[in-house]
Amino acid sequence: MNFKLRVWRQPSEGNEGGFEAHEVSGVDPEASFLEMLDILNEKIVADGGDPIAYDRDCMEGVCGSCSLLIDGIPHGPRQVTSCQTFMRDFPDGAEISVEPFRNSAFPVIRDLVVDRSPLDRIIEAGGYISVTSGPQPEPNTNPVRPEDQEHAMDAAICIGCGACVAACPNGSAMLFTGAKVAHLNSLPQGDPERFDRAHGMVAQHDEEGFGGCTNFGECQAVCPQEISIKVIGELYHDYRQAMLHRLRARRGAVKPQ
Amino acid sequence: MSMKLDARIPDGPVEGKWHSWLDSHRLVGPRNRGDYEVIVVGTGLAGASAAATMAGMGYRVKAFCFQDSARRAHSIAAQGGINATKDYANEGDSVHRLFVDTIKGGDFRAREANVWRLAELSTGIIDQAVAQGVPFNREYGGMLATRSFGGVLVERTFYCRGQTGQQLLLGAYQALQMQVHAGQAEVMSRHEMLDLVVVDGRARGIVARNLTTGEISAHAADCVVLATGGYCNVYYLSTNAKNSNATAIWRAYKRGAGFANPCFTQIHPTCIPQSGDYQSKLTLMSESLRNDGRIWVPRNADEDREPSEIPEEDRLYYLEERYPSYGNLVPRDVASRQAKIVCDDGLGVGPTGRGVYLDFRDAIEEKGEETIAGRYGNLFAMYERITGESPWKTPMRIYPAPHYSMGGLWVDYGLQTTIPGLFAIGEANFSDHGANRLGASAMMQCLADGYFILPHTVTDYLADLDTETDPNDPAFRETVLAAEERVGKLMGVGGTTAPSVFHRRLGQIMLDRCGITREKEGLESAIEDIRELREEFWSDLRVPGTGEELNQSLELAGRLADYFELAELMCADAIERDESAGCHLREEHQTEEGEAVRDDKLHATVQVWEHRGEDERPDLHHEHLSFDEVEPTARSYK
Structure with missing residues (x-):
């Protein structure tokens, strides 16, 4: 050819x-x-x-x-x-x-x-579960519903290529950010930090200069891992909760982590 | 003969060795750990887990990777799973059984004490990964799911669909990013290690090239950990990532680290066959496919029907026929060799005749599409994406491809090389897999090394280190100059040919003569040809551009220059190992059925090579292996 x-x-x-x-x-x-x-x-x-x-x-x-x-x-x-x-x-x-x-x-x-290091910094801002290495609890004492695991896995397969960013008319990295939040927040292990994670990662996302999501859906149309835009909805859900937590925290009712 | 090989294996029964080591090693207090800096090169499963763990303990960690992000290391591509002796399936699995399987799978060329420790630590890896949020597959009740893998008779492999490596690596990567956030670790991405800095016999730092700017600089530390993976790209076409390379371990070898068993390279049986000369890489299809897929070729060499139309009696299920008890689940080396044999006999399929069928027809019929899709859906999709053929309708075609190097830098029980202060972990060392690695063991070894072993052995080393690293020592400047000179030499050849052209030719030599089978004459002629090609390389290479910018041709050329030297050592090692063992099949030493024949009297050793100078023959040393727990027997998977 x-x-x-x-x-x-x-x-x-x-x-x-x-x-x-x-x-x-x-x-x-x-x-x-x-x-x-x-x-x-x-x-x-x-x-x-x-x-x-x-x-x-x-x-x-x-x-x-x-x-x-x-x-x-x-x-x-x-x-x-x-x-x-x-x-x-x-x-x-x-x-x-x-x-x-x-x-x-x-x-x-x-x-x-191109330089895609902003994506690493978004992960740094909360894309993990805060455990260090060493003896951990026996996993089967904390069963995970297979549908939750599947849901987490559907988001966890993100390869961090940045195609979603390149496709978005706003230059948003919300599909990438949402995928990590959806992965960790849909598992019981990730629950304790869910609000800080959502808040921290979105703040870093904005600081890097990525645009906001206005539901064009171009990201999911090019995502090679076929990650659904629904993860952004899940992210927003926890982000809103996080904002409420922060408001309460300012009143002294709940101390954020 | 200056090199001394002391494996420093603790005394006592094998099951107590690691605990007695842990109980007696020296410690560094939490307040003092911040005084020590550790360099980790490579951020795959071994490197990222080691870097994250040591940073979490309080050491200052600098992690280097040539990729643009630590998350892209080639561990990401491991598919099938990771072994652990949880025995959730209640099959009577145990540490002892995983130990025996691994020793036997490695054809009695691995160190017993290391393998026992690996088996012992396997369960903790699963616990660690789950705590990090790695989404392992679950059963309906929410418990962890397992499946079986080649070379074993129990289901002890944990998996995340067909992307286990990706998920485990992301777990380790995220743990590392957490430490970056905490200020304990720094990731130097797009940096490639070009040399090791040795001061008074101790590793004190590295020299690295910033791949974006071309700047070559020294980085000092109290010890250096190499987690730089394997060297199967010496074959050009392999399942390794395009940029995976041997430069870090090769430079360490030339600075005095012993190189162990370089000829032990695994040719993985289930890869998508090569389709043309333009091809730059081969794609692995997970070995887990052999759980449900049946491997066969047509019985007649002149078969011209579509595979789906070939009736049962005209199909040769050669593994099931020849190995009734393990069938399609024989270890990788056996499966690869048998594929080569049937193709040499003219029974191979596909346009090149170098391929066999991996057929899911029966499994789909028996277990239903849904079950098979749940297990291998993404692998089927991947196969279809690459070949344009659907495994739902027609059998996959597969052929062996270079995949994993069991050989690597020699390390003692504490994963330290023969250079004090230089450690090697994961695929970069030689330790646990002997002459053949079993499936789902690589990730286990990387993470055992990184999460649980190395952080303690590094602590032991640092606690005893009574001199500080002086970054102004002339050795740093000298090593930088040597690396710059080397870059200048590559830039200045002034020929006409791109490095990839030479690489392809080197790969052909190695695949033909140091691949699935080897014999003395072929290996000797390979050495001659490698030397000739190397000369041509150094007279006709063209590296465009300059050294002071992003220059991918220069990166390739530098790696290739090291591959030439390593390739020669691999052949020399294959000649010296005058026996067959695991992946290393010397045609002179095989049964009539093509099974490997070991020579335990002479060759139950690790062959360790010591660099003596440019163009001088390296010295060969032996670490003798003793087998107190498992009696060496001829492997039988029949």
Whole structure:
């Protein structure tokens, strides 16, 4: 198969970027999108040019490294990660544009590589259960309803790729934030910190410069893990409760953790 | 012969060794822990759990990873599950049984004391993970669910659908982020370790390259922990992540750490077969699929019907026929070798002829779609996403692929390498899996090391450390200069060929001659070819751009330069191990049926290599293994 590519090139964060045209030919339809870029890169190097930088690692759709905006859609047309997008998904001879995930909170480091460290900082602000390592209680003394476990798991499978952010017209990271809150808050272990978690993570989310959620639903349409926008509703539920707790706390009735 | 191998295994019966060690090791008081800084390189299951635990104890921890976030380490891709001897299924499982299975699965080339400790700590890992909110699958009554895995006859594997590694890693990652929030830990993402700083024989820090800016700098600490994973990317096509590499452990080896059993690499039986030359990586399909999937090939080499139309009598269920008691659940090395044998016999399927069927037809009929979907739904979807074929309708095609390296840095019972102050945990060390790792044991080992063993052995080391690290010691500057020089050398070759082209060729050599089977002549010729290719690499490599920016070609080239050297050592090690054991099948040493034949008199040892200088033959040392608890027997899964 043959393709015409328009690839975003940008030497570093401070520099201006722009599209560069390339052609690749003789690509096997079974090659993944990233393998097609590899073929192109080997050709660029052989011709004396600078290869295109992009993030990738596991190539199985689970590490969340790859982050290409393909034809304007995060990860491309099939709602899977960039590495799981295959050239057979495109018509032969197609012209395809490739850009980095776009969001003001994700500055471009080079070409298609962006800085997604804000997502780590949102987790830092409460995306965990506060236990340290050591002897813990026997798990079966605290049964978890299988439907709760399933519900937690549906949210916990988030790979932190940031496609939701790149798709959102507001540049919101609420699907990411909501997924972690829904995971931990739907388990009995996560219950004691549920309000602080919701409050802390949303505060950090806003501080990073992400926009608010206004229910466009673009995030769930591109999420490679098919995480439902419902997690944002769950987050809001606990966030509202958290605000009430804080109000009460100011009156001295309940001390927040 | 300067290297001394003292495994420092505590005296006494095997079941009491770890407790007696815990009771007698030296402690650092809570108020003093903040005076010590520990560097952890790698943030997979082992690294993240170790970093989080030590930070939680009060040490200052600096964790390095080359990924953009600690959460992306390749442990994330582990699918099937994690073993623990909870015996919830009431099958008579015990620490002793997990110990025996692991020793036997490793074909009697692992250290008994370490394996016992691993089995003993297994249950605590589940408790720890559940407390962190890892959503393990549950039974209807809310109790934890388990399933069985290759090489064992009990159901002791805990799982989160087919994404157990992801969930366990996120648990450890979140624990680490909690410590970052508390100011106890710092994560240096997009940083790659290029060298180890050794001062007066002790590890005192590392040299790392900031992958974003290209800056190479030294980082001092009181001890260094390597949790940098395995080296199967030496084969180019493997199930490892594209950026997984051996540079950290290889640099440590060249600074004096012993490298143990480099030739022990596991070829995993259930991966999606290669489809073309452009391919950059192979995808594993969890071994748990072998619970319900039946493996077969057509009986006739000229079979041309669709698999679903091939009647029962024309199907060769070769594992069930040859191993009636374990059937499709034989250990990985056996399953891989048998797949190679049937494909060598011309019975392989798929466009390349290197593939076998993994068929769920019967399981779907017997157990219903819902049950099978609950167990493997996401794996089926993943297979379909990659191949475009649905396992609901047609059998999967699978073939073995390099997956895990049992070899790694030699460590003593305290997980310390031959360089004092340098520890190695998880896949980066050689310790617990002998010549073959059983399924669902990798995550168990990583987390046992990180949550429960290393934090105590590091404490023991630090309590006895009577000198402070001096960050102004000339060794730091010298090591930085050496790393810069190396980068300059790679940038300056001035050839025409991209590093990936060389990598592919190296992989082919290793896969052909140091892969599923090996023999002396092939290994010797492989060494010749590796040297030739290495010379070509150093004369025709082209690394575009500069060293002072994000430069992925440079990253690749640096890792590959180390792979060339490691590949040669792997072959040398495979030649020296003149027996078959587990994954290491020397064609000269096998039964008529292709089973491995060990030589316990000569080779019940760990082969440990000591670097002697560039282009000099390394010294070979042996740690002799004794088996007091399990009598070494020929493994039989029949």
